Amino acid sequence: MSGDLPVMIHPAGAYLHGFHGGLKLRHYKQISTARALAQPPLPEYLQLSLQQHAGSPAIAVVKPGQHVTKGELLARAGDGLSAPVHAPTSGTIAEIQTLPLLRKPARSAPSIRLHPDGEERWHPDCERSIGNWRDFTPAQTMQRIAASGIVGLGGAVFPTASKLSSQWQTPAHTLIINGAECEPYISCDEMLMREHASEVMLGARIVAHALGITEIVIAIEDQLGALASALETARSQLNDEHILVVRVPAVYPEGGERQLIKMLTGLEVPSDGYPQTLGLACINVATAWAVKRALLDREPLIERVITVTGAIAEPRNWLCLLGTPIQHLLQCSGGLTDPGARLVIGGPVMGEQVTDPALGIDKGSNCLLALAAEQLREPQQSMPCINCGECVRVCPAMLMPQLLYHGIRKGDHALSNRLQLTDCIECGCCDLVCPSQIPLTDYFRAGKQLQAQQRQQQARADKSALRHAAREQRLQDEAAQAARKEAERQARASNPDQAQAVIGAALQRARLRKQAQKHNRNDTDGDTS
């Protein structure tokens, strides 16, 4: 791998390269961009999951009944990949219970319920000066980012400090700020850039500084002309010629990190690698903003922008405290216009259905979408695959979805392995073009789960096989040793001559030793005399 690293001939974003597949989807973004960014009133309670990030859940450091201040640490990062959780406002911890995750309802984790006191009193740590970020060592910056609970806010929620500090196979050269929100309806990144362009750029500069680089590319979708000029204005105010604003074609799933990097550089992040493999760092605009707020304003990550849109009376973007209940957001936005609408957290293509509107939004919640009943995919019987190849044409991972589907249905895991099922990014493009209405992405998710289970089982089986083999070996060895000893004992018993010989040999050895000792003593005597 490292032997033939691709060489960048052109800087990232110098011209666009395109990527395979993808779909042009209707945007529906203007629904939620007409109203300005605003903060909803404080909800009755905040429901803060301790699993708002990739990795292990955070560990609570507060007790029910305890009073906390805004920005105070509620839960420290767990082992390995993890991130801390802070109090979005001051108030009292009501209870800590295990609840399903908002964006992964099949899993659950401890969750803190916080009753706000309405005073919004900041924690003293958040008011203490931490000095100028330019004087920080990279390690200090990363430590600060980690301690502020910052994770990838585009939805992957991978801890940002871990992402940026992992191995660089190629020296870092460019920081990509991902503002190419490609899924329909979602406009939180666009609104954030519109209203806080220079802060996003500052955040980007802080990250770039910590990485020891200057080149920054901000990628936005090409239909956002007004936004591009807003960004240009902010850039000229900052007077930073190293920041490049690039407009990329709005093709779903452009906002996928690997697709965006392919578009900007023409390079493919290796299947088993990361952007670091190519010397690139890629973070979401909201993440950059969170970094700026952590290092300049000393605020941990306690709020984010979320789009509330679709069949909603007053669709808009909210700057919203983490843990704000879904139902509260709905109320603030005027409620549903279609009682039969389905609530989805995320976009219409990759989002997760909301199973419990009492749960609070998490760090990865970029959109709360109410899909009107008539827009929904009906649960209908799918037709057989007719091998039309549309899924092959649109798959951005360049897989063969129809063959994978056959493989998974037949339970042929070897086939799905050969067809690289794990490279599926679950973007849903294949579903959207399938004339037979086959829920392909569902099959791929299930297939991956089965593969993981199988791997686990295999690992367990391998381990017990090893253990079994070791035990067998040990028993054999013991038996063999016992047999040998027994044989020797019997040999001695049955052959008195040999026994005599053994005894004689032992006596002989003892005699010799004695003689030698005597000899030695004589020598020393002689020397001293």
Added chain:
Amino acid sequence: MTRMAAGAPHIPAQTSVQKVMAQVLLALLPGILAYMYYFGVGILVQITLALLFAYTFEYLSLSARQQPLRNYLCDLSAAVTAVLFALSLPPLAPWWCSLIGMLFAIVIAKHLFGGLGQNRFNPAMVGLAVLLISFPRIFTHWSPPAMLVDNPLSMLEVLRTIFTTQPPPGMSWDAITQATPLDQLRTGAATGLLVTEVRQGPVFGHFGGLGWEWIANWYALGGLWLLWRRVIHWRVPVAVLLTTFMLTTPFYLFDPDANPLPLQHIFSGATVFVAFFIATDPVSGSATPRGQLLFGAGVAIIMLAIRRWGVYPDGVAFAILVMNMFAPLLDQYTRPRVFGHPR
């Protein structure tokens, strides 16, 4: 309260098997109308018969296989098979041709292999190949183009011919049918005539057969519409047509007296029809980009080989069936490289 969550995506696909098939049928319409204009109403009778038998067999097969009738009878796939098959028959072919053809197409090629999406071979071409092998004489009875006929057959005469399987009273087969341009080229070559001499015959038009060349144009128009609608992909038709052109050009340049114009090959027989409507059948074809190119090229090569050396004047049915056999192999060996994996 926790409900069973629906998986993403939450919005539906904007297409369906039925829509795909309906668009194929619609795209065939200009070609069918042109066919009627040049060769009379016989083709309409053939299409009706084929549809009738196709849906009879489809209904029986689905019932026997205990499949949901409503879904599958509405998917229009049997209609596409029937129309493609009927368009490959001579317009005055006997009524039982459709019966036998559809029996083999729908029951054997389609449902015995597992129904929609499971057929290894193109059903319409299976039906056609059975007739070509069993009753080759039927395929010598092609109607002459309308410009060469003084008194075209009436609807009644056409029906009587098809159902009695005899020419109308007082007429012979020779009077109402004529050898196709490809037939004439073949027999001409056998009797030592130059291609240019054969082409002096009345059945030849500017490029291909008189009338046939225009039907081909209308088929191409429908095919282009399907391309634009993304119902079919460009690779198969381009590969068929380009390979036909590239393979025949050197022969023509080398010996124009013995070899027909490359355009002749494209505009006579079923080349255009096959390129856009038959070889593009997704089920029995290849789904990979390179596989589709190879599939189309293979169809053209085998078709030309049969035209040149085979005993059948136009071998598209066999060309398609042979390439159908290779399709799984093509899929296996032309798999695209997965994103992020080494080239």
